[in-house]
Amino acid sequence: MNQSSKEFLVKYLNNASPTGFESSGQQLWLDYIKPYTDNYFTDVYGSAVAVINPDAKYKVVIEAHADEISWFVNFITEEGYIYVRRNGGSDHQIAPSKRVNIHTKKGIVKGVFGWPAIHVRDNKSEEAPSLKNIFIDCGCSSKDEVLEKGIHVGSVITFEDDFTELNDRYFVGRALDNRIGGFMIAEVAKRLKENQQQLPFGLYVVNAVQEEIGLRGAQMIAQRIKPDVAIITDVCHDTASPMYNKIVSGDLKAGLGPVLTYGPAVQNNLLDMIIEVAEGKEVPFQRASASRATGTDTDAFAYSNEGVASALISLPLKYMHTTVEMAHQEDVENVINLMYEFLLQLPNEHDFRYIK
CATH class of the missing domain: 3.40.630.10 (Zn peptidases)
Structure with missing residues (x-):
């Protein structure tokens, strides 16, 4: 090439x-x-x-x-957390701890899929990631602050990961x-x-x-x-x-x-x-x-x-x-x-x- x-x-x-x-x-x-x-x-x-x-x-x-594949903003809590729905076959199980880009008319807003720490979860009844519980934190403390950044229901979200190569043999991304x-x-x-x-x-x-x-x-x-x-x-x-x-x-x-x-x-x-x-x-x-x-x-x-x-x-x-x-x-x-x-x-x- x-x-x-x-x-x-x-x-x-x-x-x-x-x-x-x-x-x-x-x-x-x-x-x-x-x-x-x-x-x-x-x-x-x-x-x-x-x-x-x-x-x-x-x-x-x-x-x-x-x-x-990507995500849509589906619901914003009063505390400023964002819940999502799929745009295509996005995998909820890989979402926790991923960095994301939220695409707005004001530009890209950075965020992360948050998740509680392992030592505060009850392993006997541990809840797996699902569309009901995965959420995005973009560093805002309220819904109004989220909205001020240009984020709204319907804003599209993509993972931040970029292209790399492995072992001079594989394209990865x-x-x-x-x-x-x-x-x-x-x-x-x-x-x-x-x-x-x-x-x-x-x-x-x-x-x-x-x-x-x-x-x-x-x-x-x-x-x-x-x-x-x-x-x-x-x-x-x-x-x-x-x-x-x-x-x-x-x-x-x-x-x-x-x-x-x-x-x-x-x-x-x-x-x-x-x-x-x-x-x-x-x-x-x-x-x-x-x-x-x-x-x-x-x-x-x-x-x-x-x-x-x-x-x-x-x-x-x-x-x-x-x-x-x-x-x-x-x-x-x-x-x-x-x-x-x-x-x-x-x-x-x-x-x-x-x-x-």
Whole structure:
């Protein structure tokens, strides 16, 4: 990874983009990808699309989602303590003792998720963290003081943790799910430009919003683009780390390559083509299966319009929906390379139908 790519990755991952409030991250992403594409557009809820060959009839999408899980201010006590509700799949069990940023129109207000000391708790009937008891302390002594800082019911809250690296092997931080995907699809566009590769079709590089609360951004943008093909990248669980049941969740490990998923939403002819590319270019990959749905934006694209040939290329991730999500650097490179090589060999106006 070159220096400009690394600098963007760090800046992009450290920026907060909570579900419904993604605009600052989307602007960073657009500023980075614009030099490598022909034009761009956005929709009313903030999904951003950079386009190569916008006049082409055949449309191919590579997509990731931009939003991260977060919290909302839900109740402020007279003493100035803040109780919260989820914005996406935020984990109440990891909240106590975490530092937070409360986003207001006056700027960021610092706070912490407080918790009583271990030696004053009754271990026999110890109450576990839950949405009923976790709270934020921003150093205020009254509700009025909290309100004066610009905090109100509905203010969004993110954890403060930033990007780091472990053992020159892993990227670590909050919200790799799935801004690391936004980074990877931008790198595909960058690689096409730097290698002077000309595609015969239109390429729509899509960074969608609001995936964490039900694939909403992908649903909206798929209806607008009406693509012929969609390759989605998201994260999946590394099940080699402790406390996973491989019988239930599959056998997947960070460092062994991208994960290709089988399931009803995945178009099999498209998946077979991706596998052929991976094998031909010696890109390592793993396999997973999904039941009724993949749980990713793949479902939104596959079932949009009259049906879109769609497939999912996942990045194995440790400790999803925590502040220490971990992705193997080689997997990141291999996801980028697999998408890039797939695009180079995709024939223009290829018909993926099973029966013709």
